[in-house]
Amino acid sequence: MEQNKITETKELGSLLLDVGVSLLSSGASCSRIRITMKRLATTYHYEAHISIAPKSISLTLNDEEDNVLFNGMRSTPSQGVNFKIISGISRLSWDAVEKKLSLQQVRNELNRLLSLPHYPRMIILLFVSLAGSAFCFSFGGKPPEMIIAFGATFCGLFIRQEAIKKKFNPYICVFFGSLVASLFAGAFIKAGLNINFEHAFATSVLFLIPGVPLINSFTDLIDGNILNGIVRGINALMFSMAIAFGLLIAMLIYNLN
């Protein structure tokens, strides 16, 4: 019996840490991570104490008499936005509360969620490029500029995905994406087409904007997770600087002002 309890605690602890790091690395805000982990822990009659660092999560599990049963910490794998995992884990945690799932069932479901595929690469490229030309239109661009924004986004995102696959530093991936997209857009301007180059240039790199870190940064600050909020804000700033740097290099190459 005692042995079973110890195994169960260990399993739950490692499951909770896995849930936490999956959420953290898919771009969830700190309070969401904390709420989800605590919700799962209370379902199995434990009390969880959680500390969330920018790249790791530590967890202590206490029983109802406040005895420490589990201590653990896990660092996150590479970070990237994946909302399918966030919504899947949110559903899973409610299912665990309402349907009283066993630990093994939760673990299986988590593994299934983590192995779910992304959208096919071509779909991502096409729709994000469409988003680029949509941006161009909303800033007042005309059809020729929209087509350039489409092509620039397509090339830039393709290069960024390749760079991510080759495991470059994330900021350098963004820099490559921004450089290639603005080189593409700049080529048309240099060729002497009569277009508004501000629209083409400014919208060709917008697919790289760090929207999730920016909004999460604010959410964390509002919730009092000041440290995480600042870290996420600086992260977003670094991405923006990488975008600006790529744009700048392209403009220097084409000698545009």
Next chain:
Amino acid sequence: MDWIIIFSKAFWCGWAALGFGILFNVPPRTLFALWIGGAIGCFLKFTLLQMSVGVVFASFVGASAVGILSIPIAHFRHVPPMIFAIPSVIPLIPGVFAYRTMLGLIKLTGAIGTDYNSILSETVNNGAKTLFIIMSLAMGVAIPMHVMRKESAKNIRLIKK
């Protein structure tokens, strides 16, 4: 009022929101809601701009509408509100202002000439707009989510005890 332009901008902004949703790998069941969210946010923003409301406040209204909408959609589609709200406000991000700010800052590193003052004031103006629009977007999205989360946290406590 130029409704045709407003509607076509809203239409395209919906596609921008959907594209970002796909980039962020949202569940397929939320894609249509994202399109609607992006279109509504942009529709409000551009309508207010036509009524000569400031761009910061117009963006804030658009983002707040998305943030408030995210709560019923979260119930209806069974996703956390942020999954709907974040891609939907991305079309409101002030790309052109950010771009002008960056160019202005680079020009400010050059020699001080006759037009230095005008570049300086334009850059500060664009920078302030960018900063405040982004802050108002984050606020518009985060505050309704915050209210919502407080309620669901209360629910958890009721179930537990």
